[in-house]
Amino acid sequence: MKSDIAASAAYCHDNIIELDRVSFAYKDQQVITDLSLVIKERDFVGVIGSNGAGKTTLLRMMVGLLRPSAGEIRLFGQPVRRFRDWERIGYVPQKNSFNPLFPATVREVVMSGLYSNKKLFKRIGKHDQQKCDDALEVMSIGDIAGKRIGELSGGQQQRVFLARALINQPDLLILDEPTVGIDAQTQADFFELIFHMHAHHHMTFLMVSHDIEMIEGYLGKEPRERAGGIKFYARHSHEQDCAIPGLQHSLL
Numbered sequence: 005m006k007s008d009i010a011a012s013a014a015y016c017h018d019n020i021i022e023l024d025r026v027s028f029a030y031k032d033q034q035v036i037t038d039l040s041l042v043i044k045e046r047d048f049v050g051v052i053g054s055n056g057a058g059k060t061t062l063l064r065m066m067v068g069l070l071r072p073s074a075g076e077i078r079l080f081g082q083p084v085r086r087f088r089d090w091e092r093i094g095y096v097p098q099k100n101s102f103n104p105l106f107p108a109t110v111r112e113v114v115m116s117g118l119y120s121n122k123k124l125f126k127r128i129g130k131h132d133q134q135k136c137d138d139a140l141e142v143m144s145i146g147d148i149a150g151k152r153i154g155e156l157s158g159g160q161q162q163r164v165f166l167a168r169a170l171i172n173q174p175d176l177l178i179l180d181e182p183t184v185g186i187d188a189q190t191q192a193d194f195f196e197l198i199f200h201m202h203a204h205h206h207m208t209f210l211m212v213s214h215d216i217e218m219i220e221g222y223l224g225k226e227p228r229e230r231a232g233g234i235k236f237y238a239r240h241s242h243e244q245d246c247a248i249p250g251l252q253h254s255l256l
């Protein structure tokens with residue numbers, strides 16, 4: 005029993021993202037300086053910072069699109085340049101980075117979350133269709149699966165992008181200002197949904213947001229870390245119970 009508990013505690017505290025003395029500069033503009041940060045399994049980390057503070061740059065480094073000028077980033081324990089397991093990461097973009105005229109249906113958009121380079125040339129099988137149905141059901145958008153994405157409200161579109169990010173049942177969900185351009189009530193519903201997911205499912209969250217009230221409401225008023233103009237707020241989803249086996253939940 006003791007070894008079960010130890011194994012579970014270790015399992016719950018794996019490092020998901022590690023930044024080890026990371027710096028970044030665009031030509032002569034220093035954006036991130038000597039940042040160290042560890043995000044562990046089942047953490048929810050909220051990133052707040054003024055325009056131009058470097059939040060997008062940081063996300064881009066974390067997923068390997070930009071290389072730090074100094075320091076190292078590890079994803080799931082592996083240096084990001086060697087990391088290949090991208091299905092473990094779901095990504096929800098800013099709403100306003102999406103072209104509403106894009107002529108795809110909700111089902112097609114959600115299915116596109118399955119395509120990594122590996123799967124691009126493979127036929128979509130029954131199992132893939134089932135994964136899509138499950139993601140649509142979890143987000144309560146099964147009834148609009150045949151609609152064009154451009155016909156939907158902002159809140160519905162965000163649910164579609166969340167379903168797309170969840171289709172591979174990722175261990176880590178990254179959200180980049182997911183509620184920009186959405187009305188206050190729909191924003192509140194969206195936050196409630198992801199905070200619920202954090203509390204009840206075995207996932208880790210990293211979210212950039214300008215909504216300080218919402219972030220402080222869920223993650224507390226004291227940031228865990230600061231880097232220049234960026235603040236990192238964090239909360240672990242079951243602080244007291246990490247050592248108890250059997251608390252892992254699957255999402256779908």
Ligand SMILES: Nc1ncnc2c1ncn2[C@@H]1O[C@H](COP(=O)(O)OP(=O)(O)OP(=O)(O)O)[C@@H](O)[C@H]1O
Nearest residue numbers: 030031033035053054055056057058059060061062
């Ligand atoms: N490709 C680039 N080339 C040169 N400078 C850049 C580039 N991308 C961003 N910058 C600069 O780096 C700084 C950080 O930009 P970044 O987009 O990471 O900030 P941000 O915190 O995400 O801002 P916002 O809240 O406005 O999205 C800014 O001063 C920006 O002008």
